[in-house]
Amino acid sequence: MFKLLTFALLFISFFYILDKARCNETVTRDALLKFLAELSNNNSTILGTNSGWNLTSEPCKDNWLGVTCNMKTLSVEKIILDGYDFSSGAFDATTICNVEPIADTFVFLSLENGLLQGKNLDSIGRCKHLTHLFLGGNRFSGSIPQSFLRLNNLKRLDISNNELSGVLPDLSRISGLIEFEAQNNQLSGEIPEFDFSNFVAFNVSFNNFSGLIPPEGDRFPVSSYTNNPLLCGAPLARKCSSLSEDSESDDHDKPKSSFSRDEILMYSGYFLIGLAVILGILLCVYKKRKQKKQKKKESRIEEMKKMATIYHDTTTSMDQSKKGTSNSDISSAVISSNESNTAVSQSLVVLTSPEAYSGLRFENLLKAPAELLGRGKHGSMYKVMCDNPKMTLAVKRIKDWSISGSEFKKRMQKLNQIRHPNVLPAVAFYSSRQEKLLVYEYQNNGSLLQLLQGIQRDQTFHWSSRLSIAAGVADTLAFMHQELQHDRIAHGNLKSSNILLNKNMEPMIGEYGLMSIAEISTTTTTSNSNYVFPIADENVGAIFKQDVYAFGVILLELLTGKVQNNGIELASWVVSVLREEWTVEVFDRTLIQEGASEERMVNLLQVAVKCVNHSPEARPSINQVALMVTTIRDEDDRSIDASASTSTII
Template sequence: MAAPRALALLLLAVTSTLVVSEPPASERSALLAFLTATPHERRLGWNSTTSACGWVGVKCDAGNTTVVQVRLPGVGLIGAIPPDTLGRLPNLQVLSLRSNRILGGIPSDVLALPSLRLLFLQNNLLSGQIPPEVSKLGSLERLVLSNNNLSGSIPFTLNNLTSLRALRLDGNRLEGSIPSISIKGLDIFNVSDNNLNGSIPASLSRFPANSFAGNLQLCGSPLPPCKSFFPSPAPAPGLSPSDVPGGAASSSKKRKLSGAAIAGIVVAAVVVGLLLLIAIVLCAVSKRRRAAAGEGPKGTTAAAAAGGAGTRGVPTPGSGEGTGMTSSSKEDMGGGGASGSAAAAAVAAAGCGEGSGFDLEDLLRASAEVLGKGSVGTSYKAVLEEGTTVVVKRLKDVAVARREFDAHMDALGKVEHRNVLPVRAYYFSKDEKLLVYDYLPNGSLSAMLHGSRGSGKTPLDWDARMRSALSAARGLAHLHTQHNLVHGNIKSSNVLLRPDQDAAALSDFCLHPIFAPSSSRPGGGGYRAPEVVDSRRPTAKADVYSLGVLLLELLTGKSPTHASLEGDGTLDLPRWVQSVVREEWTAEVFDVELVRLGGSAEEEMVALLQVAMACVATVPDARPDAPDVVRMIEEIGGGHGRTTTEESEEGVRGTSEEERSRGTPPAAPTP
């Protein structure tokens, strides 16, 4: 009898152990909270009377002491992942919610799970950017986000996932270039069917071509090689294709030059030498005359002294002067084949005055990489042989003739202000229209405002946002009052940051007249005033509306170009702010990071909000003028901008031409 009794006691003990082994109550409540807050089409049978380790899709460790897996593929989950639910499963290793209808993004608490190894969220309706916080998942081995509605760029911080073996981002709306991801153990990589552009990094070229298919602007191994966006120069007059290095005839066999050819070459060399000598003499004489008359600073070109100083190299059409492309040299670049092209290039190379910039041959030899695609065209970063870096914007769908294009660029060339980025040079041909700008390595306000969260960078504090707002307003007021020009494309990606914290600059200004009317032309994407129907005819009041949206973007931290703020496409940024303020929830408007970093600036934030709301008034006549906006912002925080508008204008007038041409801001006067 002793043996059976001992066996019974042993079985009772084992059974008691199995019953007691149960995940903590906090994990059970987290799972129930997730299921309760997420509508679902299939009944899962989760209830508090049974062990959580036996619930559908839930798996615990060997001792049933903690939840390690949640797998709910295709169970009809609808809506966003509720925060503070799955993030309370500290030992979760596998999360699979694929093939449902999950909206929104991934909660930050899920991206903080230290043990998460596998994350499967493909075939859902996720939107927004890939959160940079994903880089905190140090144990992650597989990240699959395929076939969603994700947008924005691929974060470089994915390199922090050193254990990653599979990364699938295909079938989304990602844009920009692919970062150089160098993870040794990465075996599966796929970014096909997105809107990516630029060259494929060498670290990822080992993957097959189908990993990159469906991105029309991608190039480089394993896809076809990247082509230079610069048009090839036409051969000099009188040269046949066989005379061009690498031509068919020269590659097949060498030929001896005839006596007539040698004589022609000698004559051409003499002519070019004489032209070069004449150009140098004329420049020297012009310098002496200007020095004797006290005209212009040292190194100022003739075109600059004549009044085109603000553009550095945007010549007066037909003048043949300027530090950048001359009228004849532009023809050479486009293969126009004007007679004397070699001489024209030689004159451009010789330049006039010190620091004469770059010539066309420099630009043709420059290495280039894609910076991004915008509403007016694609921008490239080009590094010249002597080390100068410029931005070349390749315009698309230009609808004006050469004469009108030249006249418009000549007008833009007269703009001179430290809060406006000047056009440095331009080029026009039948097939190509290019604009050249100075390269500002600090990037755009949009990238700093929306690309900083969780990426290790310091978020924009209140002072930085106020300085950017004041810089944009000052640049716009200058365009309106001094040149009677309408910007037409104000948005945070067109506010570029200079090293001087008070000198953010508006770029891509007043380009709308050269394009055909289109609803997708500059000024759209959440910034366009409601009364603007023809994109070629924006007004100064429409500019003020766009500036108001920019101010709201600085205050809320929300991008007007993304999906609506209600998720159903019915509410844009100004209307959302109005609805919140109407309900007296003003504090809910402001960016969480701004509130956290703003300190005692709440009164200034509310005051700037009132300025922004005045700018986005529905009736154009109810909006203030740009100079009034500048005055109101200056009155809100006198210490943010350092200088008043008058001091800013005076500082520009006292700046050397070389500083202005390179985009270097003047030293700010002491307040």
């Protein structure tokens, strides 16, 4: 009797769950159809006859156009309907954000360039899980509602090219926001104090913003703020003090004085006489300064020649040893006897935070103690301890790079414009005919290579940390490839020694873009972790696929705990073991002892094997790789959270 009752309860529960799932699917379908009806003004054919948007199909099961679902739970995650003519319709977020089956899983909404008008923009705050909201290129008007502040998970927001007005809500309270595009509107008031250090894109140009640009806002170029007449502060040339004076003078009307013709001629004469005197004084001052500057330049040239001679003997001994505490290699390499005049005439170009590095000079690098950190095929890296200003820097000396000084400068400026929190930015650079130096902030926590080498000395490197680093590097590479694909600038020398760790032990990709296309195509090995990057041709796709191959080797290092001189050797060994179906044999023993999920390690291994495919065309794009690695990381995080919850309950 008891067994019969149990069976009946299970039977009823099964049909209850099944019925609830069907109900959710019906509610989701009806809500989406109503949403489209609002957008298109009941024009059901606007998406085409094969779009799938009808009552006889299901959004997730039948792959509706523009709808992306989680196929495990059959729940809607993304709606992307860009470029359709919705000019006769209106946007009403209530239709989807008030429906639980959608609002609880909905993370991505894009309706760009649809000429939409806003009907109920305030209700967007109910889609609390949204991470991406793209509404650019429409006709939304009025102010942005405070309900936007409830979008705590929002990372990217684009409301550009609309007719929005009024004061922005304090969007800086959304801590995870990394992109904000609001150009070409009529927004006013002050710009919120965003945490610009996290931003990868920011633009509020062509609006009516006023007041001071918030701290660190100068990380973005003038074009991000242009055509806001009342906006002031760096990077704009308009100073806030002068702006307030102009405003004050406009507020107080002064009576106009009337002068006679004789008075005008008299004052004009006085003005011309005064102008002539001032020009004469300025001419004398200019000549004296020019003479003084010439003398100073000649003395500096003589001083630099002496320094080159002093450092020459020390350079020979430094070249014979791996490390040292002399700066001779930098100074003698840059200032040779036959180009000392050229070296002195070139200056150190500061890229990042000019205020913080205003005292940094080329001479400081020459005089400061330096420690050789490593040598490679394309140059050497030094740790330099400057006293004035007091700071520790990492200086990369690049040799035998067939690129002109002007092209080198353009590349450095381009890389300085494309910022990402996990790409180590160059602080400054120096360029002469034969030598090029790059200056970075020194990272005290070392590199991924050192973490991997520490495994051999029984140091701990947990699975979650490895997975987090892998996901961070993949996301960063995806961003850089996207931004620099038209400039044909890949990393070209990606390896574990070039992945540094900041103070929070987060990965920072160093030396991005220091190899030209020709060098990437002809490279067979690089120093330290000498990865080999096989390629078929020099097209843009193949160039960027070198980074995918190198990232695959890094994944193999994280999984195996092995660091070999040749990435091909490691990849070949892993593939050969997998061919014999000894999958577990490739994993680092410490991960297995730690209890890391074998399923997720195998999934990550499959991603790595795809990346190191010998054919560039067969390798996935870095965007696909980043999505796969991030999915594995998120599954691992959810597993950890679930375990923690279970432990708390017990």
